Amino acid sequence: MSTQDKAIAGVSGKFLTFQVADEEYGIGINSVREIIGTLPITPVPGSPPEMMGVVNLRGKVIPVVSMRVRFGIPPGELHPQNVILVVDGRSGPIGLYADRVKEVANFTEADTEPPPSYGLAVDTTMVAAIGKSQGRIRILLDIQRVLGATEAMIAAKT
Numbered sequence: 001m002s003t004q005d006k007a008i009a010g011v012s013g014k015f016l017t018f019q020v021a022d023e024e025y026g027i028g029i030n031s032v033r034e035i036i037g038t039l040p041i042t043p044v045p046g047s048p049p050e051m052m053g054v055v056n057l058r059g060k061v062i063p064v065v066s067m068r069v070r071f072g073i074p075p076g077e078l079h080p081q082n083v084i085l086v087v088d089g090r091s092g093p094i095g096l097y098a099d100r101v102k103e104v105a106n107f108t109e110a111d112t113e114p115p116p117s118y119g120l121a122v123d124t125t126m127v128a129a130i131g132k133s134q135g136r137i138r139i140l141l142d143i144q145r146v147l148g149a150t151e152a153m154i155a156a157k158t
Contacts, residue, residue: 011112011129017102017138018085020067021076024102024138026131031143033086033093035101038078052097055084062086064095070146089147096146105138107131112140 015026016035036057041064043053050069054061064084068075081100086093112129128142 011131011140012107012109014104014106015131015138015140016085017105018067018083018098019100019102020071020098021073024136025067025098026105026107026138026140027085027087027143027146029104031087033088036084036086036095038082038084038097041097055095057086057093057095060093062093062095064097065147066097068097068099087143087147090144094147105131105133107133107140115139 014029016029016032017024017026019025039055039057041053041055044051044063047053047063050065052064052066052069054063066075076099079099083098083101084095085098085101086095088094107129111133112131115124115127115130117124126141126145127139129140131138131140
């Protein structure tokens with residue numbers, strides 16, 4: 001078993017799946033604090049390109065990251081299904097702006113495979129596994145790796 005296969009062997013559990021462009025992604029349900037509809041986003045001058053700005057969520061200012069920009073996908077049309085997934089980052093809650101929430105899906109180890117080393121629309125270092133269920137493929141993300149570079153850029157700018 002390769003080192004990569006060993007790292008993937010433990011990927012299972014419940015994942016919140018969401019859509020960005022034409023792809024479905026998933027993040028561990030325990031990483032998600034809440035799902036909110038879109039709120040007014042205030043841009044922050046000098047912030048990294050993927051940071052859309054900040055929102056006021058019940059008196060707390062939370063940075064919002066565009067998953068499209070983070071994944072190198074062109075911006076899409078705004079629509080009523082857009083959501084902000086509030087997740088736990090290292091320095092506090094962060095909002096992930098996605099096109100829409102799909103479902104909570106359960107993946108067993110048998111439902112997951114290591115990501116291919118090429119061919120994915122997103123940086124494979126952010127991918128924990130490829131999940132297969134209900135005849136669909138979902139890209140299961142390692143949320144800390146997704147947030148890592150973004151949090152570092154946000155911290156450097158503040």
